[in-house]
Amino acid sequence: MLFKVEMTVNIPSSLPKEQVEEVKAKEKAYSQRLQREGKWPHIWRVVGQYANVSIFDVADNQELHEILTALPLYPWMEISVQPLCAHPSSIYTEQTSSK
Numbered sequence: 001m002l003f004k005v006e007m008t009v010n011i012p013s014s015l016p017k018e019q020v021e022e023v024k025a026k027e028k029a030y031s032q033r034l035q036r037e038g039k040w041p042h043i044w045r046v047v048g049q050y051a052n053v054s055i056f057d058v059a060d061n062q063e064l065h066e067i068l069t070a071l072p073l074y075p076w077m078e079i080s081v082q083p084l085c086a087h088p089s090s091i092y093t094e095q096t097s098s099k
């Protein structure tokens with residue numbers, strides 16, 4: 001199942017700089033592992049914001065929930081999720097509906 005996920009990060013300025021760098025390094029490693037596994041095929045920076053738009057390719061809602069709640073930056077993120085299906089005009093996806 002494909003999902004569009006938007007993540008906005010708000011790290012409080014009170015968090016010690018060393019802790020912030022440690023969490024960001026863990027986040028990068030975690031994200032890159034999931035990208036290599038094919039579960040996180042797209043991640044794009046939103047211009048001018050500490051935010052990303054991502055596409056996840058996972059088995060179901062439960063798997064996505066587990067992946068997102070395990071993000072090292074999760075405690076400081078606002079996350080929105082939208083499930084996706086094939087677009088009828090796409091030349092890349094199989095057609096199951098004309099709508």
Ligand SMILES: O=C(O)C[C@H]1C=CC(=O)O1
Nearest residue numbers: 009027028031050051052
């Ligand atoms: O920077 C971000 O957008 C937040 C987060 C998502 C992946 C990652 O490495 O950091």
